[in-house]
Amino acid sequence: MDSPETLEALQARHRKEQRDLIARVTQKKKSANKKTRKGVNDECDRLEQELQERQAQELAAQNGESTDIGEQEKQEEERDEETQPADIENGVESLSISGSQPDNSAQPPTQQNAKKKQNRAKARLARRAAEHEALVAEAKAEAAALPDLREQERIRMREQFAKYGLKEKEIRADGHCLYAAVADQMETAGLGLKPRIQPKINGEETKVLPYKAVRYAAADFIEHNPDDFAGFMEEPLEDYLQKIRDTGEWGGHMELMALAKTYGIKINVLHGDGQVDKIEASDAKPGDEENEIWLGYYRHSHGLGEHYNSLRKTP
Structure with a gap:
């Protein structure tokens, strides 16, 4: 039985796949003419998207996470929801119980939680995009050093x-x-x-x-x-x-x-x-x-x- 692929080996393979795809995409775009350019560009975008999604799933599996993108989002949302009771308590404590007027400028706890979720989701997407861009940049640098x-x-x-x-x-x-x-x-x-x-x-x-x-x-x-x-x-x-x-x-x-x-x-x-x-x-x-x-x-x-x-x- 083959031994599991290490994280270092997985990352090295991903870099090679990125280099190979960059070389392939470059050749396709060079060979395109006015009539075929749009189709070639669409195909290149599709190939890049497919590779990005597959590599993300393989990396998630390596880290013991779900390989289903929707399931990943669901798990992360559930982890976020675990913090809701504390947020609600804090929101309740902030309310006045002496009969004084509440601070209308304060947002309800549910709105605060929704905003926090959005911010966390944006942070996750930004982190993933940054990791992918770093991988692509590294692959391009290595591909540029290869002979033509x-x-x-x-x-x-x-x-x-x-x-x-x-x-x-x-x-x-x-x-x-x-x-x-x-x-x-x-x-x-x-x-x-x-x-x-x-x-x-x-x-x-x-x-x-x-x-x-x-x-x-x-x-x-x-x-x-x-x-x-x-x-x-x-x-x-x-x-x-x-x-x-x-x-x-x-x-x-x-x-x-x-x-x-x-x-x-x-x-x-x-x-x-x-x-x-x-x-x-x-x-x-x-x-x-x-x-x-x-x-x-x-x-x-x-x-x-x-x-x-x-x-x-x-x-």
Whole structure:
């Protein structure tokens, strides 16, 4: 059985989570454009709020308090109410029993208690906000001291472009980037979108956006050759194919394998460290280099995570 997490370990984990979230939020906001900025900002606010609430609950549990925010408030109010009898007695003693006129400026005990409760609640909220702000400030300071992985990756990729005689065509980071990059390569290289299995959309050969045609080409090839791919899937084949065809699910190595085979091409995937993944059809022949395309693979440069750009040969 795992030993309980110490307070120091919990605080260290919370700081790391704050750093990671700050880095993630920063990348998302940098990648946003005018159309997506509001949605990105709303999502970032939601992520920050969720993290703040979860960490507050974990800290409360560590201190032996209730992890339910409403229950915490109730417990604190009950503790406040325990002081009410003394407050009432003091209020009674302040009243005149000699028949003289009472001091109208004095507030009734119930109003005094309500005011004290409000002040205590405000103090609790202020204390929690100050603790959270201190944690965020510390995380930001630590994040600022970390290397800029995005810029480092960009610099290394530019070095690789010069080495291989390539230039970059930026592809929108929207979940379709792999398919859109392949479509751009197929068009600019003059290869044409001609899969060995002609993709059909809704049962018909219909003209669609290039990236959509590439999605269907990958899905159709996998569907017709399930034994080659089923071992790599963590879900039923039909569910996986539906994601490729009809959603913004990211593509990866398996989809690149399917595309290389269905288009009869060689796909070179360039990484920032100089590594080149070569993915090609099993029946490729010497001299087929003219039927090759290049993609750039990024891990840090885009807010949504892994990303592919189209790399074109320079004249």
